[in-house]
Amino acid sequence: MNAITPTSQETRIYECAILLPSSISDKETSECIKNSEGFFTEKGGKQIAKHEWGRRGLAYKIKGHTQGRYFVYVYEIKPEYIKEIDDSLKLEKNLLRHIIISTPKNFEIVDWGKWFKEWLEKRDEEKERVEEERAEEEKKKIIKKVSKKASAVEKTEKAPEASTEPSPDLEDKLEEIISDEDLNL
Amino acid sequence: MPKVISPFTGSDQKKLPGSRPCPFCKAGVINISWADFPTLKNFTDYFGNIKKRYYTGVCLKHQKSLRKAVERSRFMGLIAFRK
Structure with a gap:
């Protein structure tokens, strides 16, 4: 992405964000957007970019609303009109929050709404992958435990069989002892 | 993107606090945006406070712009003021 620079020395680039409640009708939202865009265009502002983030949950309640819609604009406008636009945006109905930022040097336009959705998808995929890995590890552990138990059972079964059979060395020794003439049994 | x-x-995880390099300088970031929620989230703690740069390793220049970005995103309802 290339950095944006103002076309003339008099104008500057501003980023404007608007937060609308998601509970209001589409007519009201479109009206609100028209009005807010009109404030810029009336003063000779030139729209460079417009991004709609869509429905998004809020971190805290704003005027009783838990969900909102974000609209982010990038305008090129003279700095004298910014205060007037800010005041008129304050009086706008159905507008929860608005912010106008003078962009710094080397400012690049990014669609943060799209970026956020991509990040969410990636995070969900990673979560699923981690869960699958855990499930596989647990399976392996269970299989190991079962095999260990089975081998232990086999050992205990084999052990008494070995004790019942008399070893040939022992018999030979006994016979030797019995057959010894020096012993007075 | x-x-x-x-x-x-x-490898920076092994380094002691106070001697960690700035993650923004490393990534070549110039401006921190208020709308970059995934990044800002990593630099705030459970209660919503901004993490100290002694622990995160952020340089002073980027810490100042980070603070501004967090304040703006708090105002716009992206990040909570206090949990």
């Missing part, structure tokens, strides 16, 4: 930046990753 931009990267999600998080404080000290990889």
Whole structure:
């Protein structure tokens, strides 16, 4: 992405964000957007970019609303009109929050709404992958435990069989002892 | 598209606090946007406070712009003031 620079020395680039409640009708939202865009265009502002983030949950309640819609604009406008636009945006109905930022040097336009959705998808995929890995590890552990138990059972079964059979060395020794003439049994 | 930046990753995790490199300088970030929620989230703690740069390793220049970005995103309802 290339950095944006103002076309003339008099104008500057501003980023404007608007937060609308998601509970209001589409007519009201479109009206609100028209009005807010009109404030810029009336003063000779030139729209460079417009991004709609869509429905998004809020971190805290704003005027009783838990969900909102974000609209982010990038305008090129003279700095004298910014205060007037800010005041008129304050009086706008159905507008929860608005912010106008003078962009710094080397400012690049990014669609943060799209970026956020991509990040969410990636995070969900990673979560699923981690869960699958855990499930596989647990399976392996269970299989190991079962095999260990089975081998232990086999050992205990084999052990008494070995004790019942008399070893040939022992018999030979006994016979030797019995057959010894020096012993007075 | 931009990267999600998080404080000290990889070999930097072993380094002691106070001697960690700036993750923004490392990634070549110039401006921190208020709308970059995934990055800002990594630099705030459970209660919503901004993490100290002694622990994150952020340089003073980027810490100032980070603070501004967090304040703006708090105002716009992206990040909570206090949990």
